[in-house]
Amino acid sequence: MDATLQVEHITLIGTGLIGASVGLALRATGFTGTITGIDASGTELETAERIGAITATARNPEAHAAAIAGSQIVVLAVPVLAILDWMGRIQPHLSADAMVTDTGSTKAQIAARGVSLFPKQFLPGHPMAGKESGGAALAEANLFQNAPWIFTPLHEPTPLETTWRDLVEKFGAKPIDIDPVRHDELCAWVSHLPQMVSTAMTAVLEDQIGDDEALRAIGGRALREMTRLGASPFSMWRDVAMTNQKPIADTLLALEQRLQHMRENLRTPELREEFLKANRFRARS
Template sequence: MMERVAILGTGLLGTSVGLALRAAGFKGSIVGWNRSRSQAETALSMGAIDSIGHDAIETAKASQVVLLAIPIFATLDLMEQLAPILGPDHLLTDVGSTKGQITEAAGRLFNTPGRAAFLPGHPMAGKERGGAEMADANLFHGAVWLFSDNPAWKRSPQSAALASSWREWVVRMGARTNDLGPQRHDELVAWVSHLPQFTATALSALLENEVGEAPELRDVGGRALREMTRLGASPWSMWRDIAHTNTDAIAAALEALEQRLAHIRENLRTPELRDEFEKANRFRRE
């Protein structure tokens, strides 16, 4: 039974998990840790955590379930540090947006006799701006929470029970769960998450160059401009690790979009443009 949770990283997702667990009726203890103590203090003031851990390693050791809600490279670093310290009565999980490197490390460092278990996870939820102050107990309602589990991993009965319990709490937080292998996961999120982000970034950067000196033109764009550039507010610090750990899949998606845009450019006065609109309409309807 899951009674002690440690959230390492009390930004948007980590703090939202704490709030969502409480809203779902979790009565156990939730300890939070963050490199920036002010973020941990914000999470504490919001009721997402019960106390602040002063050291990530010690906070993890005192828990049963450890949620790594930090950037991907920091997650990989902490996995290396925690592997020789935690035991078969611990479960680690994460919220990383790419799963290839994390799943490889999970198989190498965890999920073996005498070691803690690791359950790679990724909630398809978020906002364009991060930080504990943006957290929301309802962030995961209706969202899909992806797992990249591996049935070949050997887990202790204690950690297997914790993994099952964590999955149950994810559902209680309002999410739907789905299992995808790491390669398939990274291919899919490149299309449905990473491509929209980098498209919005490119469009926003282009508009900054073209109309940045004429702020009155922002109003001309109205709702269309706001919707298309909303993700342009996302910080580089959040997306650097994603770009580094899913480079090939993102590059392939961007190349496909470049070709599609070229096709539209070349057919602005032909029936091919109508076909593109019809395909786009079908996608939105479905």
């Protein structure tokens, strides 16, 4: 028998891009149980329900408690600080047989809180997928296709956690297990630094170019690619910065030092060495 048949009710706390995409991906796997959505935005809930990502909504504290108590799996798909808050709010209502997972972009603080609140019931997770903009209207069932879905397990897997992992694989994602502290260190390099660089570069261009159409007109593919992440919302990245401050600061310092080195060597062979290092890295990608 398919292990997923034991799950009849999943609650998604957060029905934006990631939460609604999880709901659509669940439906695409053939999941026929109840998917309840909880979101501070009534508009997001309505959109998620309209596109088929959820089958029910919970719109007040009493309905939230009932949905959580009746769920085998609760997925926290909100920004990191909201995840930390919701963990405390759901704990009194969670069934002893249920599990909690999340989709937060940082893991160390979430994992530490999970250990104290949900012994043997929490599997921290992070799907490395998304778009520059959020919202249920942009959700896709195949958003996680071929994307890493990182788990930072805190104990030996329970049968329900194994079921969730199986579902994630059916989404088309590639599960990877990493220590939560190591996760944050790695993501500072591969995800958080690129975002900060794009944001800084885009902000500088806004200051220097602004609405100068002539200068904007000559910006080609390189400019579009380098500034694409500049459209990302502060609301999400604020939480990432606040919960992964030191690793991000370390990567920014390393980049600052490298940029200074390049600026000081624009007319020396050292600049060639920087290009060669960059070429070697890209060749392995």
